[in-house]
Amino acid sequence: MEHAKNPPVESPYFTAAEAAAYLRLEESTLNAMRWRKEGPNWRKHGGKVVYHRDALDRWSRGRDSDPTVRNEPGANEDGDGARS
Template structure:
C-alpha cells in the first residue's frame, strides 16, 4: 500500500487539504502516521475511513449525533 502525504490523501478522498487537517486535529479523520512534522496516510486506511462515512440517508447522521 502506498503512503500518501496530506495533499495526496485529500485529493484521493476528494476533500480539501485544510479539511483533512481539521479532521486530524479533531480525531475524526482517517488514521495516519506522524514522523516529526511529516504526516503520512496509507491508502487502505483512507479507504476504510471513506467506507465508514457511507450513509443511506441524511437521517442516519442525526441518529449518530444524538
C-alpha cells in the first residue's frame, strides 16, 4: 500500500530565504538587518528564525517614501532645487 504525500501546508511563516525573496532582498541583507535590529520583526520556532507575512508587509509599508520630498541632485535643504 502506497502512502499519499501530504500536500504542502500554506503557512504565513517564511524562512529567512523566503522572506528575503518576498521583500526582493538578498538573504544576507535581511540577516544583517536582523542583527542590527533594523529589519522586520521575526520569531523563533524551534530554534529556526521565521518571519510572519503580516510583519513583512507592515515593515515594508513603514518604508514608504514621502512623495512630497524630492531628492534631486543639486537640490538644497528646502527641496526647491535652487543652489545655495
